[in-house]
Amino acid sequence: MADQTITPVQVALNAGTTIASASWASLTSSNDGVLVPPPDARFLILARDSAGGATLTIKAGDGLAGSQGDIVISNMTQNLIYCVVAESARVKNTSGADTGKIRIKASAAVSVACVELP
16 A cells, blocks of 8 residues: 655644644555655654554654664554654654655554644
């Protein structure tokens, strides 16, 4: 199955912003999420497992900080929303087919969105 693009939702400072259902990418064990964050942006990755028990892995990038390894959320609780502030130096790829991208994998059906912080 093809990769699912995760497009960051921009939020305004001191204002409420909704995250429409179309902004959530549906990941499964057979398709990855691919996030292309804006340069020098701060972002928050949101994940929800509607069934429970899934594992979400934000793959380590290929830069120096990538040596810290993947960011893993194991045994997700049903319908809770998990929030991850990931340092791009740790998870962003700097070369190869995924240059500038962050790859996210799920062991089962998980919805993922990204919020670009002001």
